[in-house]
Amino acid sequence: MMVILAALPALAIAQETQVVQIGFSGPLTGAQASAGKDNQGGLSMAIDKLNAQGLVIGGKKIKFEAVMEDDQADPRSGVGVAQKLSDMHVKAIIGPYNSGVTIPASRVYNDSGIVMATVASNPKITQQGFTNVFRVAASDSQLGGKMALYAAKELKVKQVSIIDDRTAYGQGLAEEFAKVAKANGIxxxxTDFTNDKATDFTAILTSIKGKKPDAIFYGGYSPQGGPMVRQMKQLGLNTLMLGGDGICAPEMGRLGGDAITDQVYCTQGGAMLDKLASGKxxxxxxxxxxxRPAETYAASFYDGMMVVAAAMKAANSVEPKQYVxxxxxxxxxxxxxxxxxxxNRDLKQSPxxxxxxxxxxxxxxxxY
Structure with missing residues (x-):
């Protein structure tokens, strides 16, 4: 009898704990795996911190559990991940990272009634009118536009050549950069195109060298950006390299070696972490x-999870239709x-x- 009584409190606690699954979609393998693992780390830290707080929502102690899925930065894989996570009835999805994955996957999540918090920057993502789709970072119009403003006002760029990788991210970023650049006298x-699997940019860069631009703007990611700058150096193409958050990572240095100098500039959403106590x-x-150091979006994936948890707490429910x-x-x-x-579910202010x-x-x- 005493054994049964002793077990009752433990049983009651077990019944009061609800496991809440949170989905993650990002590139954990392939050329962009460094970014995916960076993002994954941010989400893991947030979930561990929340679980240590012992949140009680809807009268139950909540234990968050991440379901980490590799979308390979590929739209088709991303949709497959979205269908899998939707079938599992996860309570939120933090991700995806890539715009090309996010645009088709967002429809699956929204149709399934799952809240999505993404850092993907293509403006089209939040122009679809999906009530469950939120952007927790800057959009291309902010990232590309601010780089163009900085190039015009601070770097005094007069002529620019633009290259993009034809992904939804790279193309959107390049278009926004071009629009603001032209409006500011650049x-x-x-305009040239490559792809997000390319390794040789010699033909494009040789053509650009003859045009003598003050800068090249690249809409794309570090796996191409690093080798591209290295090949610029080999060709004697001594000009500024500008880009967005896709090249704003230590991976540029790892792939570009000593070619990655102070001639390379990039923009990233968010305030300067090293200037904020919370960031440090x-x-x-x-x-x-x-x-390893936190790279481009670890903090945004961390914040994305924290924002979702705060909304759950405010609504006193972990159900998306209740906390959205x-x-x-x-x-x-x-x-x-x-x-x-x-x-539109975009951030009102995104420095x-x-x-x-x-x-x-x-x-x-x-x-800026």
Whole structure:
């Protein structure tokens, strides 16, 4: 009898704990695996911190559990991941990372009634009118536009050549850069295209060299950006390289070697982490836990999870149809910035930080 009584409190606690599954979609293998693992680390840190807090929602102690899926930065794989996570009835999806994956996957998540918090930047993502789709980072119009403004006002660029990788991300970023560049007196003297699997850019760069631009803007990711700058050096193409958040990572230095100098600039959504107390703490915790620095979007994936949890707490429910309204109205101060959404589910305020590379690493210059 005493054994049964002793077991009752433990049984009651077990019944009061609800496991809440959170989906993750990102490139964990392939050329962009470094970015995917960076993002995965941010989400893992948030979930561990929340679980340590012992949140009680709807009268139950909540234990978050991440379901990590590799979408390979591929739209078809991303849709497969979306269908799998939807069938599991996860309570939120943090991701995807790539715009090309996010655009088709967002329809699957929205149709399944799952809330999605993505860092993907193509403006089309939030122009679809999906009530469950939120962007927790800057859009291409902010990232590409601010790089163009900085190029015109601070770097005094007069002529630019543009290359993009034809992904939804790269193309969208390049279009926004071009639009703002032209409006600010920069002449676009050439436009070229590559792809997100390419390794040889010699033909494009040789053609550009003859046009003598002040800068090249690349809409794409580090696996192409690093080798591209290395090949620029080999060809004696001594000009500025500009890009967005896709090249704003230490991976540029790893792949580009000594060609990645202070001639390379990039933009990233969010405030300068090293200027914020919360940012410094996050960066130190991330380094300690994973033995590597937090890169482009670790803090945004961390914040994305925290914002979703705050909305669940405010609505007193982990069900997306219950907490989505609270998320739309939320005001939350995170590691990477302030989170408050407009009618399109874009951030009302998304500071953009301009970075310049030094010793192969992006170093924050200014918020712009």
């Amino acid at each position: 002449k676009v003297i050439s 703490t996050f960066a130190a915790e991330y380094q300690k836990r994973f033995g 309204t609270a998320l739309a109205k939320i005001k939350y101060k995170g590691v990477a910035g302030e989170y408050e959404f407009d009618a 953009v930080t301009v970075f310049r590379f030094k010793d192969g690493l992006p170093v924050a210059l200014t918020s």
